[in-house]
Amino acid sequence: MRLEPTPELEAFRGKVRAFVAEHAPGVKAHAGVRAPEPELMPAIRAWTARLYAAGLLGIDWPAEYGGRPDAHPLEPSVVAEEIARARTWAPVGAASPASAALVEFGSDAQRARFLPRIRSGDDVWCQLFSEPEAGSDLASLRTRARREGEGGDAVFVVDGQKVWTTNGQHADMGYLLARTDAEAPKHKGITAFALDMRSPGVEVRPLRELTGTTDFNEVFLDGVRIPAANVIGRVDDGWRVAMSSLARExxxxxxxxxxxxxxxxxxxxxxxxxxxxxxxxxxxxxxxxxxxxxxxxxxxxxxxxxxxxxxxxxxxxxxxxxxxxxxxxxxxxxxxxxxxxxxxxxxxxxxxxxxxxxxxxxxxxxxxxxxxxxxxxxxxxxxxxxxxxxxxxxxxxxx
The missing domain is CATH 1.20.140.10 (Butyryl-CoA Dehydrogenase, subunit A, domain 3)
Incomplete structure (x- = not known):
């Protein structure tokens, strides 16, 4: 194990530190992974877009979507460290695991549709994994998705409840896990979806916490229709998609x-x-x-x-x-x-x-x-x- 940084990484760190000092949207008032007040969201979306445009986020994406395949694999860590050192806002939401899932498992059409909107700050994502009876034991999730129709008109109809959804109140898109085969073994029969949070049947209820703030949310899904084209990876293979995307973060x-x-x-x-x-x-x-x-x-x-x-x-x-x-x-x-x-x-x-x-x-x-x-x-x-x-x-x- 080598603890000392390379000269190249230190030069990159200097660039990042200067960029953060010039463009960051102010100091966070609270500790931890927190949801901003609504009035801060325009500034944080603009800050996110600047980070992507400067090549400081999405570093490991394909080159056609702004990634840099020759970058040092620790550059994303340097960016995260410098944002934390400045005590400012990191991009909010679950764009990192969602984009990892899209890059590795998504279709060309999905990458072309979703990745540019993540880069521009137009879409904030939330992660719709945990449930009231499936937190640490995520594979016990009960949210159901049943397929209706075939071909280009096919949809999945989703019913269930998610909880501890950080930034759900700000999210435009959701990275959703739902069970599509109730008879499959515990870690099988789960599918990953890209969900438009404005879809009919999606209800976000903020949770007021011990701190007095609202960072987490409950999300209720009642007959929500998701186009089959929004399945990330293969149907019933969502556990592999989710675990791979989380491991990359x-x-x-x-x-x-x-x-x-x-x-x-x-x-x-x-x-x-x-x-x-x-x-x-x-x-x-x-x-x-x-x-x-x-x-x-x-x-x-x-x-x-x-x-x-x-x-x-x-x-x-x-x-x-x-x-x-x-x-x-x-x-x-x-x-x-x-x-x-x-x-x-x-x-x-x-x-x-x-x-x-x-x-x-x-x-x-x-x-x-x-x-x-x-x-x-x-x-x-x-x-x-x-x-x-x-x-x-x-x-x-x-x-």
């Missing part, structure tokens, strides 16, 4: 490392500002010791990311790599936010909007949101079982 992992370093810097700054026994909290040996422990874990997280990138470059990825990284990051992220609250003492009980709250309530919001990372992408408890079974080869739990 690695750049966000690199951004998480940068976010933790930024949170650590904020934590040190907070410890310099808040009092403890008439002196700055940072003067207290116990405080410094706890921050030191968190700093060590932030460095370990960075090493895990570098190891995963190295294995990706050499084609030696293991089945537990991404799972271990996700668990380690989510629990460390929570512990950083938790200590940020504890440093404030009783002031940690203040909330965003209170004139006396420190850092505009960022720590309070980050602490409340931090639990989402332990669930999103698979609950940590479930992922630990998967690590045991897939990574360590231990006997499967009784079903």
């Amino acid at each position: 690695r750049s966000g992992v690199a951004a998480r490392g940068v976010e933790l370093f930024a949170a650590l810097e904020d934590l040190v700054r907070l410890a310099e500002e808040v009092p403890a026994g008439g002196r700055p909290a940072l003067d207290d040996a116990a405080t410094r010791q706890e921050i030191g422990g968190l700093a060590a874990r932030v460095q370990v997280n960075a090493a895990l990311i570098a190891l995963a990138q190295s294995r990706m470059l050499h084609g030696t990825e293991g089945p537990a790599d991404a799972l271990l990284g996700k668990i380690f990051f989510s629990e460390l992220n929570h512990d950083l936010a938790d200590f940020g609250l504890r440093l404030q003492g009783t002031d940690g009980l203040l909330t965003e909007g209170d004139p006396a709250v420190l850092a505009a309530g960022w720590w309070q919001d980050a602490h409340l949101y931090s639990r989402a990372f332990t669930i999103a992408g698979g609950a940590n408890e479930v992922l630990r079982t998967q690590i045991a079974e897939r990574g360590l080869g231990m006997p499967r739990e009784p079903r």
Whole structure:
């Protein structure tokens, strides 16, 4: 494993950093993967279009759609890191996994129709995978799609419910999984679709969360008609499409490392500002010791990311790599936010909007949101079982 960057990647990083500094649409007010307020969406769509036009997104797409086949495979990670370092908005929605599915499995007509609209920012996508009874166990999904008609007039009629749909309230298109063969084994008989979110029968209901914001949504599908031409890949082969598209999305992992370093810097700054026994909290040996422990874990997280990138470059990825990284990051992220609250003492009980709250309530919001990372992408408890079974080869739990 090589940890030092190449000169070419560092030159690319400088270009990206300058571009972000000039064009980014402002600093995010909240931690985590959040949905913007509606009034921010025009600026974020324009920002997304600029990133694609500059060749900083869609790097691994086919050249005819703006990709650069000769680019270094870590360039997408560099872009994600620099966006995170600037604490600004990454493009919102699920365009990354959706475009990965379209590039690998979509038809020429689908790529020609959907990829340019992703590039232009005209279409924001959401991911319609999770369901009330199929979150960490996604293959248990119950949303049904039945075929009607043949040939060019064929459609799939979809009924079901999705939940935890980030940015669903802003989405123009949905990357949907639905069961098309109820008799097939659990991981078979699922089909991937491109769904126009404006279709009759689609209802998006925002969920108000613990943070007081609305990032996730429920999506109800009642007799929604999707043209058969919008099937991504083959009918009943959607599980392979979904798993491949999710596996190709690695750049966000690199951004998480940068976010933790930024949170650590904020934590040190907070410890310099808040009092403890008439002196700055940072003067207290116990405080410094706890921050030191968190700093060590932030460095370990960075090493895990570098190891995963190295294995990706050499084609030696293991089945537990991404799972271990996700668990380690989510629990460390929570512990950083938790200590940020504890440093404030009783002031940690203040909330965003209170004139006396420190850092505009960022720590309070980050602490409340931090639990989402332990669930999103698979609950940590479930992922630990998967690590045991897939990574360590231990006997499967009784079903």
